[in-house]
Amino acid sequence: MRILPLLSILLLLTGASAGAVPVITFDELPLANGQVVDTDFAGLPGPTIANIIASNVGGGPDLAVLFDSLATGTRDPDLEGPNWAVGNTDLTQSLGNLLILQENSTGCGDDVCDLPDDEGSRAAGVLELVLSEAVLSFGIDLIDIEDSGPSEPGSFTFFDDAGASQVTVSWSELEAGGAFDQGAVFGNNSLNRIAPITAASLGLSGIDRVAINLGGSGAIDNVVLGVNEPATLALLASGVSGLLWMGRRRSS
Numbered sequence: 477m478r479i480l481p482l483l484s485i486l487l488l489l490t491g492a493s494a495g496a497v498p499v500i501t502f503d504e505l506p507l508a509n510g511q512v513v514d515t516d517f518a519g520l521p522g523p524t525i526a527n528i529i530a531s532n533v534g535g536g537p538d539l540a541v542l543f544d545s546l547a548t549g550t551r552d553p554d555l556e557g558p559n560w561a562v563g564n565t566d567l568t569q570s571l572g573n574l575l576i577l578q579e580n581s582t583g584c585g586d587d588v589c590d591l592p593d594d595e596g597s598r599a600a601g602v603l604e605l606v607l608s609e610a611v612l613s614f615g616i617d618l619i620d621i622e623d624s625g626p627s628e629p630g631s632f633t634f635f636d637d638a639g640a641s642q643v644t645v646s647w648s649e650l651e652a653g654g655a656f657d658q659g660a661v662f663g664n665n666s667l668n669r670i671a672p673i674t675a676a677s678l679g680l681s682g683i684d685r686v687a688i689n690l691g692g693s694g695a696i697d698n699v700v701l702g703v704n705e706p707a708t709l710a711l712l713a714s715g716v717s718g719l720l721w722m723g724r725r726r727s728s
């Protein structure tokens with residue numbers, strides 16, 4: 477029974493490491509609807525989003541902006557919810573602030589855009605999330621992505637090793653039967669929760685930057701940055717069974 481203290485320590489360790497998976501909700505800080513953001517979330521406990529780089533190809537400004545989805549009478553009712561129209565998750569959930577690529581420059585001079593609205597051109601542009609450290613998995617909510625193509629072909633590009641390697645996953649691969657099947661259903665006022673995609677499944681050693689290539693309108697929320705792979709826990713669990721087996725052998 478000398479094995480028990482060691483087991484408790486192992487279980488404690490696995491429990492602790494599996495506990496906190498950082499989620500960036502864009503509601504952590506007291507920021508206004510229409511707030512222009514870039515390094516605002518860098519101070520959160522890591523891993524986090526160190527910087528947000530916006531590149532608008534639809535004619536609007538290169539600004540990433542917060543959009544309060546709970547507001548009504550906004551410039552874009554497609555970004556208002558709940559209740560969301562279609563999607564792969566609970567459509568009655570409140571998301572609070574979303575992150576958008578801003579379409580107009582009205583009143584943005586003071587860093588709070590007066591008329592927050594997502595760029596609706598096809599294509600719209602890129603929201604690039606630079607992470608504070610490499611992570612092993614990446615999850616995200618996609619809001620109001622209307623189509624997976626060919627009219628608005630959107631995608632993620634995952635980078636590791638400061639851009640040495642990159643892999644692109646298109647929206648169509650997230651639909652039922654796709655290579656990264658998430659059962660995503662796109663459309664106006666949609667909400668799709670993309671469960672964490674692992675670096676391993678992409679053939680990357682880690683993920684330190686993600687470009688969200690917007691083929692048209694859309695917003696993001698709830699960025700999940702995973703630092704532990706389920707495989708790590710499985711490995712530890714098998715270590716525990718191994719120790720149990722050794723313990724049994726020793727006592728017999």
Ligand SMILES: [Ca+2]
Pocket residue numbers: 501502503571572573574697698
């Ligand atoms: Ca939110």
Ligand SMILES: [Ca+2]
Pocket residue numbers: 582583584585586587588589590
């Ligand atoms: Ca303003």
Ligand SMILES: [Ca+2]
Pocket residue numbers: 551552579593594595596693
């Ligand atoms: Ca819009």
Ligand SMILES: [Ca+2]
Pocket residue numbers: 554620622663664665693
């Ligand atoms: Ca829309």
